[in-house]
Amino acid sequence: MRKSVICILLLGCLLSAQVNCFNFTSFSEKFVEEFNKRYNSTWRAARYQKFEEMDPETLQGHLGALIDEPLWAKLPIKNVEQTNDPIPESFDSREQWPNCNSIKTIRDQSTCGSCWAFAATETYSDRICIASNQELQTSISSEDLLECCATCGNGCQGGYPSAAWKYMKATGVSTGGLYGDDSSCKPYVFPPCDHHVVGQYPPCGPIKPTPKCVKQCNSQYTEKTYQQDLHHPSKVYQLPNNAEAIQREIMAHGPVQASFRVASDFLTYKSGVYIRDPKLKYEGGHSVKIIGWGVEQGTPYWLIANSWNEDWGENGLFKMLRGKNECGIEAEVVAGLP
Numbered sequence: 001m002r003k004s005v006i007c008i009l010l011l012g013c014l015l016s017a018q019v020n021c022f023n024f025t026s027f028s029e030k031f032v033e034e035f036n037k038r039y040n041s042t043w044r045a046a047r048y049q050k051f052e053e054m055d056p057e058t059l060q061g062h063l064g065a066l067i068d069e070p071l072w073a074k075l076p077i078k079n080v081e082q083t084n085d086p087i088p089e090s091f092d093s094r095e096q097w098p099n100c101n102s103i104k105t106i107r108d109q110s111t112c113g114s115c116w117a118f119a120a121t122e123t124y125s126d127r128i129c130i131a132s133n134q135e136l137q138t139s140i141s142s143e144d145l146l147e148c149c150a151t152c153g154n155g156c157q158g159g160y161p162s163a164a165w166k167y168m169k170a171t172g173v174s175t176g177g178l179y180g181d182d183s184s185c186k187p188y189v190f191p192p193c194d195h196h197v198v199g200q201y202p203p204c205g206p207i208k209p210t211p212k213c214v215k216q217c218n219s220q221y222t223e224k225t226y227q228q229d230l231h232h233p234s235k236v237y238q239l240p241n242n243a244e245a246i247q248r249e250i251m252a253h254g255p256v257q258a259s260f261r262v263a264s265d266f267l268t269y270k271s272g273v274y275i276r277d278p279k280l281k282y283e284g285g286h287s288v289k290i291i292g293w294g295v296e297q298g299t300p301y302w303l304i305a306n307s308w309n310e311d312w313g314e315n316g317l318f319k320m321l322r323g324k325n326e327c328g329i330e331a332e333v334v335a336g337l338p
Contacts (some may be wrong), residue, residue, distance in 0.1 A: 042321075043272030045265065046197075064156045066116070067259055067285035067332065068073065073151075073163040075334055078237040088249050090294035092303060093126065093255050100129035101137050103291060104307035106316030107178060108201075108309035109142070110190035111208045116152065117145040118307040119257040119287040121316040123234060124168060124333060126289075130254040139185040140168075140231055141176020146288045155210025161259050161287050165236040165336050172230030174217065176185075182220035185229045192309050196267050199311030226318040233336035243329045244321045247293060249335065258304070259287040259332040260320070264328075273301040273319045276327055290333070293322055295316050302329065 094102050102125040108219040109118050121140040128138045135192060146155055149167040153159030169174075174184035187210055193204035217226050239246050239256065250256060260280040273296050292303040301319035320326055 006077045008149060022121070031164045037232075042297070043274045043319075044270045046270035061103040065246060065284040066153050066160050067328070069160045069162050069332075073166065074238055075162045075165060076237040077240055078249070080240060080242075080248055082244075083248070087244065087251070088173050089246070090292070092158045092292040092294075093250065094291065096251075097126075097130050097134055097254065098153050099134035099167070100126060102126050102129055102139060102269045105139075105178075105183075107142065107307050108195075109307040110179070110188070111204050111206065112144045112156035112190055112210070113158045113207055114142060114156055115287040115307050116161050116164055117149075119141045119259075120164040120168065120334075121145055121173065121290045122159060122289050122305070122307070123255050123257045124173075124231070127336070128231070128338045139175055139177040139181075139184055140232070141174045141184065141188075141204075143188045143211070144174045144186045147186075147211050148215065150213075156207055157210070158204040158285070161257055161332065161334050162238065165233065165257075165334055168231075169233045169236045169336065172232045173300075174226055174229045182218050185217035185221050185224070185226060186214075187218065194264060195308035195312050197311045199306075199309075201309065212283065222264060231338075232336060236336035237334070239333040239335065241325060243330055243334075246290070246333055250290065250292065253335065253337065255285060255289050255291045255305075258290050258302075258329050258334075259278075259285055260327040260329040262286045263327065269313055269318055271314050272296065273299045273321055274326075275299075275321045282327070290329075291317075297319070 015070055020215050022151050040078055088253060102122065104148040107118050107122060109115055118338050121142045123334060125138055125140045128136055145164055152163045152167055174185040177184045179188045179191050181187045181236060190208060191199045194201045215226050217229060239249055246256060263276045263280040265277055289305045290302050291305055294301055296319065302322045304318050304320060306318060307313060320329055325331055
């Protein structure tokens with residue numbers, strides 16, 4: 001029974017209505033090869049054996065964005081000025097601002113549905129560096145936002161991206177880097193793990209409880225007190241559901257946070273430009289950081305940093321169809337200014 005339930009969740013009869021759903025004992029390399037031949041040619045799937053062993057609740061828990069935000073959490077929509085300045089065919093924030101280390105860093109939310117906190121603090125970190133002419137290498141703490149934002153949602157069980165930016169502006173968030181990095185105020189407490197892949201880390205397990213809010217820096221960090229270490233965006237906003245407006249925002253101020261609805265086939269992504277099979281239903285929400293765009297074999301895409309470490313996808317990145325609001329990716333874009 002369990003295998004058939006997971007099969008429906010993850011495969012959803014991807015190939016066609018005439019093909020029976022395979023259980024995971026049949027999800028072999030040969031099956032993946034056949035899948036890639038018959039499915040959408042813009043992207044490729046991969047077999048991840050550890051992923052096959054997870055139960056549906058654990059799989060959904062590793063997403064974490066609560067998409068249907070309440071009205072009180074909504075941010076004002078920014079009026080992006082339309083200009084005649086050309087938009088390049090491709091753009092990569094890593095190349096535009098090469099001295100900003102945070103843009104090139106792929107974080108890992110580990111065994112916690114904290115993507116909403118990761119995408120927010122990653123985006124804010126990037127924008128602090130960009131606004132300082134690439135001088136300030138600040139890493140804003142995903143841990144602090146996850147622990148202490150009671151209005152953001154349910155912590156490791158998911159959160160609202162817009163509420164995260166409201167909290168950062170009103171209350172402030174400390175610095176904090178990757179797991180084990182005591183050179184910042186509040187590093188992440190959960191160690192890296194492999195999300196749906198077989199890589200350098202142990203496989204991710206069940207979702208952990210949200211850590212208790214502690215407004216204090218780790219003992220090795222003596223530069224500032226917690227209160228002195230807080231960073232506040234000066235302005236927070238949502239962007240209009242418009243690909244050009246999002247592009248112009250990225251070119252002007254840096255990466256943005258985006259949320260989208262996740263279909264089961266996304267978890268098998270390996271490379272290429274992801275386009276959802278329209279036969280599949282959505283299984284949850286996920287929040288990520290858009291760092292640029294481009295065109296691959298005639299298909300326009302967003303270039304996106306995930307928070308499942310560098311073993312997943314294209315070295316931690318993935319591409320998604322641009323200009324069609326694929327999976328709602330262009331409808332829930334938020335950001336702020338340092």
